[in-house]
Amino acid sequence: MTVLASLTLPGHPRSVRYARAFIRDTLVPAHVLDGGDVLDDLTLIVDEFAGNAIRHTASGRGGKLTIALLRGADLVRVEVTDDGADGKRPRLRPAPEGESGRGLHIVQALTAAWGHRADGPRTIVWADVPLAAER
Template sequence: MSGLVVLAELTLPGTLCSVRHARLFLRDTLVPGHLAAGDEALDDMTLVVDELAANGVRHTGSGRGGKISIALLAGPEVLRAEVSDDGADGARPVLRKASTGETGRGLHIVDALASCWGYRPDGVRTTVWADFRR
């Protein structure tokens, strides 16, 4: 999507503790300049970043001593969150059949909350992005 401007970027260690920092980074960056505290879009974006960061740590090289990176971008009609990880040996994020267990629902949450989402391979790294209408 053209017309997006990077608001902020952050790189964190590939640990589950970093997921909390990713959520706080999103809130600190977007409130009050882009979204208001308590705004449903802020809550949706926070949950999506949480899911993407956790997936990056759990399912890629990021969780084996690597890093995750979060970028927040803005355009006239959209806010975008991107989470980059150290890759999963060529595996790409896909929306699978919904699970009834405790795992396997993360991308379904992303799909339900974001106006659109996708991924792009960046060499070994993978970036998953999600857009939210302003």
């Protein structure tokens, strides 16, 4: 995969807005996408990953998060690296009836694959979104 761009932001809730803009401002001018459902999906995914990093990890307690966009032959990968959560890693929970807690279920529905890996104390959460309309 080829790295298209990366951006490091402070772990503050307003950074989620900048993460979403980074997706659009990177992929459209680079002619990877010209809008549409795939761009919307990637924007929603980075919103979920960045929001989770700020809410559930040291990134939101004065830390930072890094967003990276990578291009494969037929997909775009978005990665969000956080400052770690004391060994806790992202996981799917049974879908709750409440208003929150469904984000990773939505990510799973929008992606060809998603997951996470440790990078020392930090966690990298990634998602692969096909460039084609079919998933």
